[in-house]
Amino acid sequence: MNTAQPRKRLVIGNWKMHGNQAANASLLDGLCAGFPAVRACDLAVCVPFPYLGQAGASLQGSGISWGAQDVSKHEQGAYTGEVSAAMLADFSCSWVLVGHSERRSIHGESDQLVADKAQAALAAGLTPVVCVGETLEQNEAGTTDEVIARQLAPVLALGAAALEKIVIAYEPVWAIGTGRTATPEQAQQVHAAIRARLDGSVAAKVRILYGGSVKAANAASLFTMPDIDGALVGGAALMAEEFLRIAAA
Known part of the structure; x- marks a missing residue:
């Protein structure tokens, strides 16, 4: 008999480099x-x-939590411009994104660095949201599984105890900010493959989110898939009504 608790849906908004105090x-x-x-x-x-x-x-007190978009792998020191996990915890953050495709592509972050950042976040009591995903070229070449397996390998090496406290976000790079979205069936296939890579006892617990031009119009169909546990939302998270409609889905 399956006694695993159902995974509660999770919707995270990634503001990216947007905002000012009045608009926020x-x-x-x-x-x-x-x-x-x-x-x-x-x-x-x-x-x-x-x-x-x-x-x-x-x-504070709303039931909505908050987090950051990146973190240093270092605890402290002479790392100008870096922000440590302890600093994020000092601001009562619950979450931190690591390995977003924009960090990987623009800043050259390696798979190992992403895992190191996840480990630093865990050590400070934060939940790292580990982002993985393939480019359009990789997708069309049929290497999606291979790419994601490579990206996940150093994270999986952290062990089951760490993985239980991590969220994974599948973000096909070709669907981020492009208006293109993987079909629910395409997304489910990748999510299921990711879950299959997790240890059996962990697989049922880890929440795997989909990201890539998620909107209220497509959220409900994505969330019907058994291995899609929520969404990492970009542009639509900058509009309260739209973001809440995604959450309501």
Whole structure:
């Protein structure tokens, strides 16, 4: 008999490099006002570093959690421009994105560095959201599974105890900010393959999110898939009503 607890859906908004204090205030107020009607899932926002304090002050007690978009692998030291996991914890962050495709492609982050950042986050009590995904060229070449297996390998090496505390986000690079979205069936196939790579006792517990032009219009069909546990949302997370509609789905 299967006694595993169902995985609670999780929707995270990634603001990327957007926002200012006035616009943020309006967005956060809108989320706080609308969230009580859609409490069926966990809801969170990952905001630029300068706005972590604002997000925390606005969301405190709302049931919506917050986090950052990156973290250093180092605990402290002479690393100008870096932000440590302890600093994020000091702002009561719950989450941190690691290995987003934009960090991998623009900043050259390696698979091992992503795993090191995940480990640093865990050590500070944060939940790392490990992002994986293939480019359009890799997708068309049929190497999606191979690419994701390579990206996940150093993370899986952290062991079952660590993996239980990690969220994985599958973001096909070709669908991020392009308006193109994997069909629910395509996304499910990759999510199932990711889950199959996890140890049996861990596989049923780890939440795997889909990211890539997620909107209210396609969220419900994506969330019907058995291995899709929520979404990592980009542009649509900057509009309170749209973001809440995704959560409601």
